[in-house]
Amino acid sequence: MTAGNVSPRLANLLAVTDAGLTGMDIDELLSEVLERLRGILDADTAAVLLHEVGTNDLVARAARGLEEEVRQGVRVPIGVGFAGRIAANRQPVRLRQVDETTVSNPILWEKGIQRMLGVPLTLDARLLGVLHVGRLAPRDFTLDDEELLQVAAERVAATLRTRQYAVEAAAAGMLERSLLPVRLPDVPGLQLAARYVPAENRAVGGDWYDAFVLPDGALWVITGDVAGHGLHAAVVMGRVKSALRAYALLGDGPAHVLELTDRKVEHFEIGTMVTIVCARAYPPFADWTICSAGHLPPVVAALEVPTTLVGVRPGPPLGTVGSALREEVHLELPPGGLLLLYTDGLVERRDEAIDAGLERLRDAVRAAHPEKVSREVMQHLVGSDTPLDDIALLVLRRDPAIAGNVPTAASTAELRVREFAADSDSTRAARRFALEAAGPLPPAAHDTLELLVSELATNAVIHGGTPFRLAVARHTSTVIVEVSDTGTGEVSVHDPAASDPHGRGLRIVARLAQSWGVHDNGPGLGKTVWFRLDVASDARSPRRLP
Amino acid sequence: MTAPPDQPPAAMLRLSGDIDLATADDVVMRGANLLTHSQSGVPLIVDLGEVTFLDSSGLSALVRLRRAAEAQGCQVLLRDVPDRVAALLELSGLAEYFPRAN
Numbered sequence: 094m095t096a097g098n099v100s101p102r103l104a105n106l107l108a109v110t111d112a113g114l115t116g117m118d119i120d121e122l123l124s125e126v127l128e129r130l131r132g133i134l135d136a137d138t139a140a141v142l143l144h145e146v147g148t149n150d151l152v153a154r155a156a157r158g159l160e161e162e163v164r165q166g167v168r169v170p171i172g173v174g175f176a177g178r179i180a181a182n183r184q185p186v187r188l189r190q191v192d193e194t195t196v197s198n199p200i201l202w203e204k205g206i207q208r209m210l211g212v213p214l215t216l217d218a219r220l221l222g223v224l225h226v227g228r229l230a231p232r233d234f235t236l237d238d239e240e241l242l243q244v245a246a247e248r249v250a251a252t253l254r255t256r257q258y259a260v261e262a263a264a265a266g267m268l269e270r271s272l273l274p275v276r277l278p279d280v281p282g283l284q285l286a287a288r289y290v291p292a293e294n295r296a297v298g299g300d301w302y303d304a305f306v307l308p309d310g311a312l313w314v315i316t317g318d319v320a321g322h323g324l325h326a327a328v329v330m331g332r333v334k335s336a337l338r339a340y341a342l343l344g345d346g347p348a349h350v351l352e353l354t355d356r357k358v359e360h361f362e363i364g365t366m367v368t369i370v371c372a373r374a375y376p377p378f379a380d381w382t383i384c385s386a387g388h389l390p391p392v393v394a395a396l397e398v399p400t401t402l403v404g405v406r407p408g409p410p411l412g413t414v415g416s417a418l419r420e421e422v423h424l425e426l427p428p429g430g431l432l433l434l435y436t437d438g439l440v441e442r443r444d445e446a447i448d449a450g451l452e453r454l455r456d457a458v459r460a461a462h463p464e465k466v467s468r469e470v471m472q473h474l475v476g477s478d479t480p481l482d483d484i485a486l487l488v489l490r491r492d493p494a495i496a497g498n499v500p501t502a503a504s505t506a507e508l509r510v511r512e513f514a515a516d517s518d519s520t521r522a523a524r525r526f527a528l529e530a531a532g533p534l535p536p537a538a539h540d541t542l543e544l545l546v547s548e549l550a551t552n553a554v555i556h557g558g559t560p561f562r563l564a565v566a567r568h569t570s571t572v573i574v575e576v577s578d579t580g581t582g583e584v585s586v587h588d589p590a591a592s593d594p595h596g597r598g599l600r601i602v603a604r605l606a607q608s609w610g611v612h613d614n615g616p617g618l619g620k621t622v623w624f625r626l627d628v629a630s631d632a633r634s635p636r637r638l639p
Numbered sequence: 640m641t642a643p644p645d646q647p648p649a650a651m652l653r654l655s656g657d658i659d660l661a662t663a664d665d666v667v668m669r670g671a672n673l674l675t676h677s678q679s680g681v682p683l684i685v686d687l688g689e690v691t692f693l694d695s696s697g698l699s700a701l702v703r704l705r706r707a708a709e710a711q712g713c714q715v716l717l718r719d720v721p722d723r724v725a726a727l728l729e730l731s732g733l734a735e736y737f738p739r740a741n
Contacts, residue, residue, distance in 0.1 A: 517661040544694055547692070551659070592706060605730070
């Protein structure tokens with residue numbers, strides 16, 4: 094059917110679907126189309142049922158003259174009754190007899206409908222639903238009516254698909270972003286770093302890492318792996334992650350928290366298997382309690398001793414054996430000691446035994462700054478390979494210098510945020526804002542903060558090229574700064590020759606901040622570069638120690 | 640001053656305020672301007688006494704100045720370097736790249 098032979102009655106309808114492409118939401122659009130169809134076809138009722146994804150049912154989505162269909166959430170199995178047959182055969186159906194023998198939905202014959210005409214809503218051979226009209230008078234629908242309804246159905250299907258894609262893409266994007274890892278907590282006395290790489294260019298997968306501080310000061314670090322891939326695994330991951338946090342809040346140790354989470358997974362996530370390792374410690378983070386549910390052992394490294402795998406006997410994965418008594422191990426982490434948690438995607442390769450991967454991991458880990466270790470580990474174990482499986486990596490190190498001198502109460506933070514334009518005057522404005530937001534500081538901390546904010550703001554202006562957002566949080570003894578922009582510029586630390594005029598900014602941040610990092614905010618959302626600066630006047634900088 | 644009395648006086652670039660992304664290019668331009676009017680072999684002295692802030696954009700300006708000076712056979716010497724600028728030069732491995740004039 095081309096535009097040339099569209100009848101005048103149809104033109105009226107098509108105008109609606111075209112306009113609908115821009116303004117209305119799906120329900121408004123369907124309602125409007127159905128209303129017009131009633132007029133054009135001289136029908137008393139008109140309804141759209143949509144195929145519910147993941148089921149074999151059609152569900153009433155919009156109706157005119159038959160509103161109860163939608164209000165009652167009428168469901169029709171594909172293949173059954175009037176609408177079900179249209180959907181199953183992808184063929185129009187004209188009914189001259191409407192009763193329990195031809196129509197499964199009692200609303201239709203109880204209403205006194207005498208004649209019905211329905212056509213499938215399809216797009217590229219995919220069934221989207223069914224569009225049908227009905228008359229209370231015993232006047233037959235003609236072949237012309239049927240053709241007209243089919244043309245209308247084609248237009249509705251195309252419009253619907255466009256709108257649905259937009260909604261689904263927006264929902265999936267929002268969901269994915271909500272499942273992406275959050276920024277690591279600021280923990281005085283510790284440095285943390287993490288990496289998350291989903292397999293095959295997906296935005297999310299079933300692996301995760303988590304690190305959080307509880308009101309009693311306990312720090313929990315976790316990595317886990319939900320069997321499976323993609324959005325479904327990611328959604329289950331989100332629930333398991335949240336369950337772990339909730340049970341941890343009860344105040345029990347890792348073994349008990351895993352037992353409780355196991356019960357939840359067994360009962361509510363049937364058919365799901367999850368491996369997890371979690372570790373908990375209180376300031377000054379010397380004594381770690383670790384428990385594993387079928388997960389690969391963490392790696393521990395310290396100065397002047399060989400790097401080893403933590404000797405924790407893995408209990409069964411969650412969701413596999415009902416309740417299990419779980420074993421905890423205690424690990425003594427000296428100042429400067431490093432603990433690394435990961436998921437199997439980091440060490441597993443198709444063509445080799447897992448021991449070889451673990452061996453390579455052990456070789457790559459040393460007691461250095463977690464950012465550096467993360468970088469080196471990813472370089473050595475992943476390199477330029479496309480990961481076959483998701484990879485989550487979480488690295489922590491006890492601060493070599495201020496260990497044992499750590500506040501035990503969670504400090505309160507004040508957060509200030511402001512947006513700046515991408516022009517060169519913004520770096521000075523950003524410095525002023527950060528200094529004001531941070532409040533009173535010792536002179537050295539004042540100067541360092543001013544410098545580091547200037548560096549990040551400069552990078553945002555030069556490389557981001559879009560307005561950037563500066564967030565400053567002042568804790569009792571630390572200041573956290575985040576600079577977010579929507580630019581796509583890469584963030585990397587360079588080692589320029591003396592005669593090279595560029596490439597010093599991030600290096601300065603890396604040298605002077607206690608920790609720093611880059612967080613990719615997801616496709617199209619840009620990135621956040623952050624740093625933490627200890628600002629207590631008596632803070633001893635680890636870098637000044639021999 | 641160790642320069643013999645018959646040599647022309649060194650070119651002097653006095654900087655003040657914040658040397659950052661907004662002002663770095665101006666610093667280079669002023670320096671380059673001085674260099675075009677000074678004789679080969681005469682050092683360019685950059686006085687940082689009034690500088691209140693300097694970041695990597697400022698370092699970049701100094702490096703660019705030195706390269707411009709080298710192209711004319713001139714040296715760049717820093718004078719009255721504030722402590723925090725000295726610390727940044729040190730941190731960035733540029734302390735020896737920029738000799739002092741004092």
